[in-house]
Amino acid sequence: MFDSNLTQLRHKARDLHQRRLIVVSGSVAWCRERAVEIFATSTGETLWIGDEARHGIATLGAARSRKVLGREVDTLVFDAHCGFDPDAFGATLGAVRGGGLAVLLTPPVVTWPTFNDPQNRRITVAGYDPATLSARYITRLLRVLRADPHLWWLQEGEPIPPLPSGALETLPQPAEHVAHAPCRTTDQARAVEAILHTATGHRHRPAVLIADRGRGKSAALGIAAAHLLHERDCYIVVTAPRRDAVEPVFALARSLAASETPHGGGLLEFVPPDELVRHPPAADLVMVDEAAGIPAPLLAQMLVHFPRIVFATTVHGYEGTGRGFALRFQRLLDRETPGWRALQLKTPIRWSPNDPVEALAFRALLMDARAAPEEAIADADPDGCPIDFIDRDQLISDEPLLCELFGLLVNAHYRTTPLDLRHLLDGPNLDIAVQRHQGHVVATALMAREGGFDAATARAIWSGRRRPQGHLLAQSLAAYLGIEEGPQLIGARILRIAVHPAVQRRGFGTALIAHLTATSQAQGLDYLGSSFGATAELMRFWAACGCRPIRIGHRREASSGQHSVLVFHPLSQRGQRIDAQARERYRRNLQVGLNSSFADLEPELLTLLLEETVPTSGDTLDTHDWHDLVAFAFALRGYESAQAAIERFTPFALTQASADGQIADDVRALLIFKIIQRHDWPETAAQFGFAGRRECVERLRAALRPLLLRHGDDSVRDLIEQLSN
Template structure:
């Protein structure tokens, strides 16, 4: 069956009578298959912020009102909900001069309208054509692509262990439906517990929908689908790794939006696992996912295999609305491989600052920078280009060879804050949008003068994958330092040992860890600063002293789960505080290590003593397990029962014996 085309009617500056017509048409359509998104909720419309709530829903009429506000991520997310024969009414302001991003969008929309009958541009001087929807539900039969995907998923369970499947597709190809149908078939075959994880519960609505269709007598409660004595359970990524439940199969949907360290941990923990990801979609980083994850799979599961779905089920092949969305939001921009033989000599590479006007005038720059950011960061989204074009106080530096961009660095200016506002932030009475660095130092680090300073925050840094490991990121940072007139450089990122080592190597110092774990990355954020002025150096010293004073408490509370290697690395960067061990405490440590003094009676002395030994060559020579025992037990205040379970030790006596041996080696 040939599916009818989706169509887009672009309205520029509609007048009052046009709005009345649009609302009348909208209200005539099936309430379940229509949606109006606008800047804020009202009687008819829903806020664009809620676009992701409708993922998986099938629509015939979509009104996207961008006349006052247009969120790029919301537009990208909702494109995939419109079915074959459906109509999108995209409403844009008449004069987009205040927004370069909207100028670019309108330029592309006009070009697409000239090239395709499915895209129509309307001016307020013209008669408003009534949107004629020709709804056509997707075929109920399973496509060949989907059946092959279901077979591949089943083989993960019936074949050899450690043979994960990577399932990829563009939106609208039935990937999530295939996951749901496969889960239902496996439950019918007797599989008891299938786990499902993703960046958000909303993104797996379609998986549950198709599983329920295949199991009509199943029950769905909270996050779990129950059928007889079997279940399909949604588990957020952070909880999955913390609890590590026993599963017959783990399905990881929208894997591209989950950090690589978490995917690697899932891969190591579960021997039967399917990773699924959208390649060109609002999730943004599916393109870089395939490249980055392939290396991880080759190392940890060399027997992995893949399957791609190509046939659209929601709309026709070669759909022009999909082509428009890809072009306008750069969803399908691919990173070109570098030909190292033809690349100019490094002496001919040069650093350039690209303004927002330069970016608007050069579509090739937009594509190259977007794809570099996608490769570098799992949370890159269409709104990043919107920020690069429209956000004030933003600067973008690139390393360039001829017309090829090899690396880029994106900064935003923050501070100073006026005295009254800074005081309100410090007192917890105000929370600012943006201004991450001064706000963190005021509200979290407790530095009342931090609002007075000029900051430049590094939002992203990205290097072409073919050139990574050659010092280009460091070189770009050094170049940018010479270009900026500021007191402090800073960055914030999901803490991991490789990233921490990179920033430390470039002179940045830790000043504040996040107190909560991000549910997607499974990690705490870390703010790091580098002073580039005398006044900035004074603030950095205050921030580090403050962190050093709080560090023992933080490790025993909100940072109890921080990996041991990161505890040791961060501890070594903090100024030494009061960790002198007096003779009586030293005697107590020796009595614990060399004799049989109890841990409960020696723990305070052991903790103080360990601080003095943490960054010595002797500590570095300890085995990973010995380091873990000392750090977890003495600094992070794990209970003996917790540590015995985590290290899979026979019991508490073994733990204490190994703890005594580790202390002996440091005496």
């Protein structure tokens, strides 16, 4: 019966060009025997995802699952006995072509929730045993699998079941008329047309392609590239988070180029995102694939620098979610290139529409989660929305609430991946706070408790011998700021905060942090803090919440493209003592790195960071300093002879003027670049387009004059008047 059912299932899948899922539950040996039997019936490429290689079968560990992106297989086995990695499961399912089978091997159904899953180590924090983590994620996953009418479930010790009726039904297929080869769908043809229009039409009108897996997004890039290289002599640059992610683009372009006689010429080349921004080539067109996996600051620089550029990303991706990317990136596109065009590729190519495995993957991994409808929360007000902590045992039984919550996190953080859902449900030290309006989630924050280590462990962290997972703030106090007592304090770290786009800038985020601060203080915690990629907007938000910076990373993070910053709000006397030490070390570290590690910080951001480190007045300047400043700004004194006074005066004057909104962006940028970050004269001239040192000096004199008039006392103003006559 097993063989006949399997044969019938394969035939049905091939006839419909759809995929089917088989779940095999039981002991390791029994499950793997059944999987080998299924593999034996495959006539195409096969792939086994697990830690143990099977004889004669291509095997890949779950940690390397991204290598299958762009690849197609006929039969896939995913061995959950080696751990259920949601990212890997979603990525590898997408590699199964229409007509193929996916096989999920699991522990026995009754014991899977209590199985010591190796993946638990990824979400466990120091102080917790991975074996004792909750099973909420697997419990929900089992519920979703059981409810699916299309999968065939084999269980050790049970008779071979008949094929479910859903696995054999013929789902309606929409008619699809393709405009022309080599495009395989109308969606893909439109995408190629949009790319060509971006390459040859008006400048600064980028195209943004968004698609789910299997829709031919990358192929559209390859087809367009081949067409352009065939017709003209041009230089096309392709970039993506990883080179192997865009191999299909190059493979298709090479294939099409080999089948045609070129009229033009040119070059199709891969350039990593950071290199593309650091040394921009003279490209005729830039193609950015899997854009949601590239830090937003790099995307912004690409958009500004390259007049002809195409962005493509996956809606439900494993580098990041294209939906969140589109929502957040749209603001920049509207501001910088209002003529941009968005296209969504909906029709699948790798399998037929209404594919049951795709629908199951969306439900199981919550990849189709949506935030609350805008019309349901349009009139929400922070004062009328209570803040509650969610019981996660109840959360997995409330699917609409879970979908709205996770959908909101996806929208707010476009690097969200399926693994984040497992952390949301099973993270051991996690609390979830939500604000709801008429039952709908309008804002949420995830908070983790950290610290509480003994003195010996704190010493080990301070000395660099221990790095306890999941205790970022506690560890940073000792390992980076040298405060040995820091890990002994108990604090709360805000991991994520998200406010629905429809109600942003109404005070929801500030109210949420205020509530968490009061709750943490009432619980006797020593501090509340957070870590994030530093931007001027975020620094202002956290400052309004009472959290001030205590550390900024020396390098830009690959995940955000920004320098990470730690902010800290003391809640106890111990916390206040640690805060004073941390802020002093922050001041010293920032000053030391201004012309090295932090020489590339954006002027507005650096101004906000400096506010915490500079005097609030010019009392530190003596009479000679003021005279040197006046002689430089209002006379002809050389820069170097007044440099000491200039460097003491500028930080406090600049932060005061910025806080009051009384300084132009270009003036602030010049003062920071030359005086605070200490770039040399050729660098300054090149950065601002000045003719040379002489123009740099004159611009600095002009920038300092209004600041001196504002902050100097009567004697300073008298001296200025004398020199002006």
